[in-house]
Amino acid sequence: MNDRRPTDGADDWRMTDRLHAQHGKGDPFAAAMRATRMSMIITDPRQPDNPIVYCNNSFLKLTGYEREEVMGRNCRFLQGPDTDSGSVDTIRSALENLSDVAIDILNYRKDGTPFWNALYISPVIDETGELQFFFASQLDVTDRKDSELQVRKEKERFEKAVQERTAELQEALHKQTVLAHEIDHRVKNNLQMIASLVIMQSRSIKDPDTRDSLKAMLARVEALSTAHRRLYQTKDTTSFDLGDFIRDLVGDLVSAFGEDGLDLRLELEPIDMAADKAAPIALIINELVTNALKHAFDDRKGGTLGISVSRPDGVLRIEVSDDGKGMNGTVDKSSFGLRLVNSLARQIQADIEWLENGPGTKVRINFTADGVYRAAGTQLAGETLGER
Numbered sequence: 001m002n003d004r005r006p007t008d009g010a011d012d013w014r015m016t017d018r019l020h021a022q023h024g025k026g027d028p029f030a031a032a033m034r035a036t037r038m039s040m041i042i043t044d045p046r047q048p049d050n051p052i053v054y055c056n057n058s059f060l061k062l063t064g065y066e067r068e069e070v071m072g073r074n075c076r077f078l079q080g081p082d083t084d085s086g087s088v089d090t091i092r093s094a095l096e097n098l099s100d101v102a103i104d105i106l107n108y109r110k111d112g113t114p115f116w117n118a119l120y121i122s123p124v125i126d127e128t129g130e131l132q133f134f135f136a137s138q139l140d141v142t143d144r145k146d147s148e149l150q151v152r153k154e155k156e157r158f159e160k161a162v163q164e165r166t167a168e169l170q171e172a173l174h175k176q177t178v179l180a181h182e183i184d185h186r187v188k189n190n191l192q193m194i195a196s197l198v199i200m201q202s203r204s205i206k207d208p209d210t211r212d213s214l215k216a217m218l219a220r221v222e223a224l225s226t227a228h229r230r231l232y233q234t235k236d237t238t239s240f241d242l243g244d245f246i247r248d249l250v251g252d253l254v255s256a257f258g259e260d261g262l263d264l265r266l267e268l269e270p271i272d273m274a275a276d277k278a279a280p281i282a283l284i285i286n287e288l289v290t291n292a293l294k295h296a297f298d299d300r301k302g303g304t305l306g307i308s309v310s311r312p313d314g315v316l317r318i319e320v321s322d323d324g325k326g327m328n329g330t331v332d333k334s335s336f337g338l339r340l341v342n343s344l345a346r347q348i349q350a351d352i353e354w355l356e357n358g359p360g361t362k363v364r365i366n367f368t369a370d371g372v373y374r375a376a377g378t379q380l381a382g383e384t385l386g387e388r
Contacts, residue, residue, distance in 0.1 A: 261302030296324025
């Protein structure tokens with residue numbers, strides 16, 4: 001079996017000798033360079049300014065020059081006003097380091113017409129390692145470069161259009177956010193004004209039952225005011241953090257009742273809720289917590305009130321529990337508070353469970369997975385506000 005080994009440069013030179021070709025007219029390499037449609041030149045770096053010593057007809061056809069206008073000149077005459085200086089430096093560096101270089105450079109024909117030249121230059125070194133010539137080929141790639149330029153312009157135009165549209169949408173979103181916050185702020189202020197009117201009216205009423213009804217209504221108005229205050233404080237107008245929301249609301253309720261010795265236990269996971277759920281949830285929590293503070297402990301000082309927000313098995317759950325006297329197996333379904341809670345629960349697509357807590361009461365609110373984020377109105381499903 002033959003032992004084939006890679007040939008080195010010297011072997012390449014000897015391979016050409018085997019052709020026994022006469023130099024000049026019979027030289028197949030010279031004939032190939034003359035006949036090929038590829039534009040080619042050879043320069044002699046041993047002469048001053050590395051002049052062109054050979055060019056084929058394809059080069060003359062590409063550049064528009066006559067042979068006598070080309071021979072003996074450095075090929076920098078193809079450069080023009082828009083030729084990139086960085087590309088010229090790259091070529092110069094390759095020549096100095098005797099390395100190959102392939103680069104697209106803007107050149108100019110004799111008539112001044114610019115064209116993109118896919119230029120390839122390679123040093124020709126003899127067996128002794130001495131530099132003999134530089135070989136260079138040229139290819140007109142103007143059509144390709146024009147296509148690339150057109151693609152780049154289209155890309156830039158598209159990116160600019162996207163940026164402009166994005167800026168418009170961001171501005172519209174900012175205005176919408178400002179408007180939503182302003183609405184929440186004004187609604188909160190109006191609710192506070194209503195609360196003040198209710199307080200003034202209650203002071204002139206002698207009947208204790210009527211006064212209690214006004215106080216209950218006042219608590220509901222203040223719960224709605226708290227909801228809009230939270231929404232006004234958030235950057236996102238489409239959602240709110242349920243845990244922070246309930247913590248704020250319950251804090252206001254406990255402070256209003258002035259419960260001394262109350263052990264308030266909050267276990268609130270941070271969960272995003274759709275903004276349109278804020279008012280119904282505020283009213284539900286207000287009813288449940290107020291009911292516990294008023295009735296669970298009777299005259300007993302202190303007690304435990306717990307509110308939790310969790311997501312067991314992916315189902316959002318709110319629980320309000322106390323260790324008070326409990327329900328004794330009955331729930332007054334005729335009370336306005338219970339009817340209000342059930343109505344609001346239907347709006348936000350939640351189920352209400354009233355459970356014995358042993359001791360005390362636990363109310364569990366379970367949301368369906370899609371019901372948590374589906375839009376729901378705040379109108380009370382045909383209910384009419386009345387006495388608690």
